[in-house]
Amino acid sequence: MISKETIEIVKSFRDARDWSQFHNPKDLAISLSLEASELLEIFQWSGEDLVCEEKLDKIKEELADVLCYSILMADRCELDLDEIITEKMKKNAEKYPVEAAFGNKEKYTELKRKD
Amino acid sequence: MISKETIEIVKSFRDARDWSQFHNPKDLAISLSLEASELLEIFQWSGEDLVCEEKLDKIKEELADVLCYSILMADRCELDLDEIITEKMKKNAEKYPVEAAFGNKEKYTELKRKD
Amino acid sequence: MISKETIEIVKSFRDARDWSQFHNPKDLAISLSLEASELLEIFQWSGEDLVCEEKLDKIKEELADVLCYSILMADRCELDLDEIITEKMKKNAEKYPVEAAFGNKEKYTELKRKD
Amino acid sequence: MISKETIEIVKSFRDARDWSQFHNPKDLAISLSLEASELLEIFQWSGEDLVCEEKLDKIKEELADVLCYSILMADRCELDLDEIITEKMKKNAEKYPVEAAFGNKEKYTELKRKD
Numbered sequence: 001m002i003s004k005e006t007i008e009i010v011k012s013f014r015d016a017r018d019w020s021q022f023h024n025p026k027d028l029a030i031s032l033s034l035e036a037s038e039l040l041e042i043f044q045w046s047g048e049d050l051v052c053e054e055k056l057d058k059i060k061e062e063l064a065d066v067l068c069y070s071i072l073m074a075d076r077c078e079l080d081l082d083e084i085i086t087e088k089m090k091k092n093a094e095k096y097p098v099e100a101a102f103g104n105k106e107k108y109t110e111l112k113r114k115d
Numbered sequence: 116m117i118s119k120e121t122i123e124i125v126k127s128f129r130d131a132r133d134w135s136q137f138h139n140p141k142d143l144a145i146s147l148s149l150e151a152s153e154l155l156e157i158f159q160w161s162g163e164d165l166v167c168e169e170k171l172d173k174i175k176e177e178l179a180d181v182l183c184y185s186i187l188m189a190d191r192c193e194l195d196l197d198e199i200i201t202e203k204m205k206k207n208a209e210k211y212p213v214e215a216a217f218g219n220k221e222k223y224t225e226l227k228r229k230d
Numbered sequence: 231m232i233s234k235e236t237i238e239i240v241k242s243f244r245d246a247r248d249w250s251q252f253h254n255p256k257d258l259a260i261s262l263s264l265e266a267s268e269l270l271e272i273f274q275w276s277g278e279d280l281v282c283e284e285k286l287d288k289i290k291e292e293l294a295d296v297l298c299y300s301i302l303m304a305d306r307c308e309l310d311l312d313e314i315i316t317e318k319m320k321k322n323a324e325k326y327p328v329e330a331a332f333g334n335k336e337k338y339t340e341l342k343r344k345d
Numbered sequence: 346m347i348s349k350e351t352i353e354i355v356k357s358f359r360d361a362r363d364w365s366q367f368h369n370p371k372d373l374a375i376s377l378s379l380e381a382s383e384l385l386e387i388f389q390w391s392g393e394d395l396v397c398e399e400k401l402d403k404i405k406e407e408l409a410d411v412l413c414y415s416i417l418m419a420d421r422c423e424l425d426l427d428e429i430i431t432e433k434m435k436k437n438a439e440k441y442p443v444e445a446a447f448g449n450k451e452k453y454t455e456l457k458r459k460d
Contacts, residue, residue: 147383162372
């Protein structure tokens, strides 16, 4: 889970440095995308190697950065994390009904096409 | 916050569709990066327009997707969200000491260079 | 333009280091995405600042990296750069007819919706 | 190669739609990153599948989009494609000397560390 205390730590870090002034949603979205790329970079040139064991320390750090910017974006846009996730999961359940999506990795646009 | 119940909803969604078999960390990192791009796409061609008000419905959905894949990546690599965030914030506090970083948007590599 | 000589320089660089063995299309696509992120990073926290003048040296380097990986991806998949660009421009001309798209930054899916 | 004629086609497409007004470098960098993600999406959930054969039509289109935005970014910043690539290859040759980098996929920061 991500507790209220953890969210408070992230926001306090920002406020102690007076960084709120830079945190417009466009630059936050850019930053989130850059951190997701740093997470992805861990798997660059890994070929068929699909495990996380040896890369765990780096994964921890980069995934944490993605989460921090997600928290900051939600705070800037006054969004509740639990609420937006549960709402999205309801929409996804409609896009990916269990019977069509079971064991199937195709995108919902492909699933629909085959109806 | 992101409660244990919310995390359970995301994991149950995956398991009901038997998608765990596709969720190797490399493809999860790719997926997280793609969702972060969809969040960023909301701001494509927005020029100087830096607000989130009119884009809020889309931001909710795409940010939720980023969070879902973050939860799934953490689950796949057996990471605790609260723990990796608080650990990373400690490292960031060393990289960005308040006195040097206050009101300053430069990267820590630049902050250091100017020491 | 990108001359045949320039393409040859990029391929010789790869071959002199025996890197072809790592250049599967999935990892090349990851690499291209990472380089595009490094180009984007130049504009992180720039807010309303939309000019390239002061950032020109960095833009040159990161845009060159994007182009190098594009050349290597095309080579790996045996694609002709001139051909794929001109073919795509024909498709784009259908998606974005001049009368509907003139001075209009909306995506073709939006243009269509308003027909 | 990418001929002067191909570059002219891309610029004429933009000018016929009066899109130059939207093409500030920040939004072009965002767009380039989004297109690179669409190229990457072709390999989402592909696991160990590292070939391009079945995906060739999609690769052609998305790689072409990456190249189009690269051309438009270079035009907006008045950069010569051949020149920035050959200059970058010289820098890369210093970062990745043949003797250290031969058959070695490590990043130059790692190569250096082991000196």
